[in-house]
Amino acid sequence: MKDALSSIKPVVRQLHAYTLKHFEARVKINQNENPFDLPDSVKSAVHKAMEGRAWCRYPPFVPTELAAKLARFAGWRSDGVLVGNGSNELIEAVLMVTVEPGKRVAIPQPTFTLYQLLVGILGGEVLPVALTENLDFDVPRLASAAAQADVTLLCCPNNPTGSNLRLDEIREILKAARGLVVVDEAYHEFSRQTAVPLLAEFEHLVVLRTFSKAMAMAGLRVGYLLGHPEMVEQIAKAKLPYNLNVFSMAAAEAAVEQFSLLQPQIEVLIRERERLLAELRQTPGVTAYASQANFIAFKTRHAAAQVFEALYSHGILVRDVSRYPMLDRFLRVTVGLPQENDQFLDALRSFLAAAH
Numbered sequence: 091m092k093d094a095l096s097s098i099k100p101v102v103r104q105l106h107a108y109t110l111k112h113f114e115a116r117v118k119i120n121q122n123e124n125p126f127d128l129p130d131s132v133k134s135a136v137h138k139a140m141e142g143r144a145w146c147r148y149p150p151f152v153p154t155e156l157a158a159k160l161a162r163f164a165g166w167r168s169d170g171v172l173v174g175n176g177s178n179e180l181i182e183a184v185l186m187v188t189v190e191p192g193k194r195v196a197i198p199q200p201t202f203t204l205y206q207l208l209v210g211i212l213g214g215e216v217l218p219v220a221l222t223e224n225l226d227f228d229v230p231r232l233a234s235a236a237a238q239a240d241v242t243l244l245c246c247p248n249n250p251t252g253s254n255l256r257l258d259e260i261r262e263i264l265k266a267a268r269g270l271v272v273v274d275e276a277y278h279e280f281s282r283q284t285a286v287p288l289l290a291e292f293e294h295l296v297v298l299r300t301f302s303k304a305m306a307m308a309g310l311r312v313g314y315l316l317g318h319p320e321m322v323e324q325i326a327k328a329k330l331p332y333n334l335n336v337f338s339m340a341a342a343e344a345a346v347e348q349f350s351l352l353q354p355q356i357e358v359l360i361r362e363r364e365r366l367l368a369e370l371r372q373t374p375g376v377t378a379y380a381s382q383a384n385f386i387a388f389k390t391r392h393a394a395a396q397v398f399e400a401l402y403s404h405g406i407l408v409r410d411v412s413r414y415p416m417l418d419r420f421l422r423v424t425v426g427l428p429q430e431n432d433q434f435l436d437a438l439r440s441f442l443a444a445a446h
């Protein structure tokens with residue numbers, strides 16, 4: 091029999107899938123979620139909206155109301171907003187309309203792995219730009235890669251390192267860039283910085299955001315893209331019709347309307363991040379990196395898998411990121427509730443003390 095998989099593109103067969111093994115754990119600090127969950131009054135608003143609605147009807151083809159609310163929320167124009175089923179869908183849409191064989195995509199390394207996977211599937215070429223030894227962005231090298239690339243992808247703050255680019259550095263890259271520049275702001279709330287003001291200046295910029303992190307809605311899959319209307323119109327061609335369900339739409343609207351309830355949670359998580367970083371830096375045998383996001387990358391002298399297992403045996407789930415380029419022996423811990431962070435620190439310290 092002919093090999094059924096011969097229909098699959100060779101580039102795809104060579105790729106490693108984006109996966110995450112499922113582990114149950116008491117303390118789940120591995121996916122950069124907001125541990126406080128959505129405030130009850132936001133959930134109630136969603137329930138109410140859903141009860142009064144016919145579930146047999148499709149969502150609006152263009153979610154105009156949500157787009158208008160997001161535009162106001164983000165400080166951009168409503169005809170320059172595209173809503174997605176998670177920002178992952180929008181990353182895919184942007185790359186689908188820009189990347190084909192012969193196109194080059196500048197991507198810092200290490201960063202969110204989905205970018206490279208999608209570029210590979212679409213037959214594009216990745217121009218990798220390594221972070222510096224301190225895991226900071228290498229701005230001059232990024233600017234020169236952007237000058238040769240059809241698309242440049244910047245994750246600000248960067249997952250999994252927490253490093254960030256300042257707005258003047260993003261501007262420098264935008265000025266040098268030959269093609270589209272995508273700033274993925276999945277964690278921007280924790281950096282208190284956004285590239286949205288740069289949209290007025292640069293038509294080749296698009297900004298991506300998500301409701302999965304600070305906005306406490308990872309289970310509902312909502313993301314959005316901000317760009318110039320002509321650019322958004324083109325990117326929208328690659329998203330599926332009715333990509334966002336009515337439940338998620340109602341939740342996104344309620345979360346934006348009641349953002350003042352989420353803001354204090356974000357402030358606590360930023361304070362906890364700084365506390366966690368200071369504690370990690372005081373822990374002998376740990377090297378921890380400053381972060382502008384809601385997670386911290388750290389390494390020890392032990393194999394990451396060993397540290398992962400030791401923490402997991404205490405019911406604590408972190409992310410082993412040691413297979414990313416430059417991150418041998420690294421793990422990534424999401425900032426959890428204060429007591430979760432303490433449990434993580436205790437478990438890590440007892441492992442390190444016993445492993446000496």
Ligand SMILES: Cc1ncc(COP(=O)(O)O)c(C=O)c1O
Nearest residue numbers: 176177178202249276300302313
């Ligand atoms: C940098 C970055 N972009 C996008 C996403 C995906 O977010 P969403 O849940 O909106 O698809 C993640 C999730 O981990 C992320 O870290």
